[in-house]
Amino acid sequence: MNQPIGMFDSGVGGLSVWREVASLLPREELIYFSDNAHCPYGPKSVEEVILLSEKIVEYFISKDVKMVVVACNTATAAAIDHLRNKYSIPFVGMEPAVKPAALHTKTGAVGILATAGTLGGRLFNMTKQRYASNVKVVMEVGTGLVELVENGEQYGEKAKELLQKYVKPMLLRKVDHIVLGCTHYPFFRPLIDEIAGTNVTIVDPAPAVARRVKDILEEQGLLSKAMDAPKYHFFASGSTDTLKELLVKVLKVDIELVDVVANVSL
Numbered sequence: 001m002n003q004p005i006g007m008f009d010s011g012v013g014g015l016s017v018w019r020e021v022a023s024l025l026p027r028e029e030l031i032y033f034s035d036n037a038h039c040p041y042g043p044k045s046v047e048e049v050i051l052l053s054e055k056i057v058e059y060f061i062s063k064d065v066k067m068v069v070v071a072c073n074t075a076t077a078a079a080i081d082h083l084r085n086k087y088s089i090p091f092v093g094m095e096p097a098v099k100p101a102a103l104h105t106k107t108g109a110v111g112i113l114a115t116a117g118t119l120g121g122r123l124f125n126m127t128k129q130r131y132a133s134n135v136k137v138v139m140e141v142g143t144g145l146v147e148l149v150e151n152g153e154q155y156g157e158k159a160k161e162l163l164q165k166y167v168k169p170m171l172l173r174k175v176d177h178i179v180l181g182c183t184h185y186p187f188f189r190p191l192i193d194e195i196a197g198t199n200v201t202i203v204d205p206a207p208a209v210a211r212r213v214k215d216i217l218e219e220q221g222l223l224s225k226a227m228d229a230p231k232y233h234f235f236a237s238g239s240t241d242t243l244k245e246l247l248v249k250v251l252k253v254d255i256e257l258v259d260v261v262a263n264v265s266l
């Protein structure tokens, strides 16, 4: 039970899920892997994303994890079925949060901002058909956004320009909910809130994913019983500059108390 949980993303985006898991489950040891040497995953083929995800999961297994959180919508869309078939540990993926948005919309229109891989995936299209067949779903591919977060440029002019380009068409079509379908996007929250205005609800699925992690650990009797402060480890296949900056400035993590390792090759 006191084994760690592995979490991964194509880069730092999954930290938006990490912070929810760390805050809901403060006794759990967490190993985060940022595959930034191969970022972005969005434009890659399903086969490529499966291969990269598999290598990360093998790495986690060598570290004896009890569960893997796929903290990336694109990797969930491409690889989660494959991973569940291949490995016996539990996997939690990113749910395309179209369902709560479609349930609560008053205008009958919801927006979703995600990568091409996520919007083209079976999971999203099934969810859309199942829960949002009676509402208008305005989809936008957030080309270029992941790279801005990876470069630490999520508050700059370029970010504002791109977000306006993607959010404005949604507003024109009267959406009252915008689903963040990529784990990098919550790091744009101040700008997205500013552009969308107060009448639009922004849906970030991360808290629901953290609750799902807790439920599964509980059901399977896997919750950590550790009494000492949890250990947090961060690994990246490339540089850790942006990761460290986000940890310190946005997540308020004391960098002296965690491991951060760059250039891990799988």
Ligand code: DGL
Pocket (backbone or CB within 6 Å): 009, 010, 011, 013, 014, 039, 040, 041, 042, 043, 071, 072, 073, 074, 075, 115, 118, 146, 181, 182, 183, 184
């Ligand atoms: N954070 C990933 C996601 O949730 C980004 C995908 C990418 O690297 O393009 O989809």
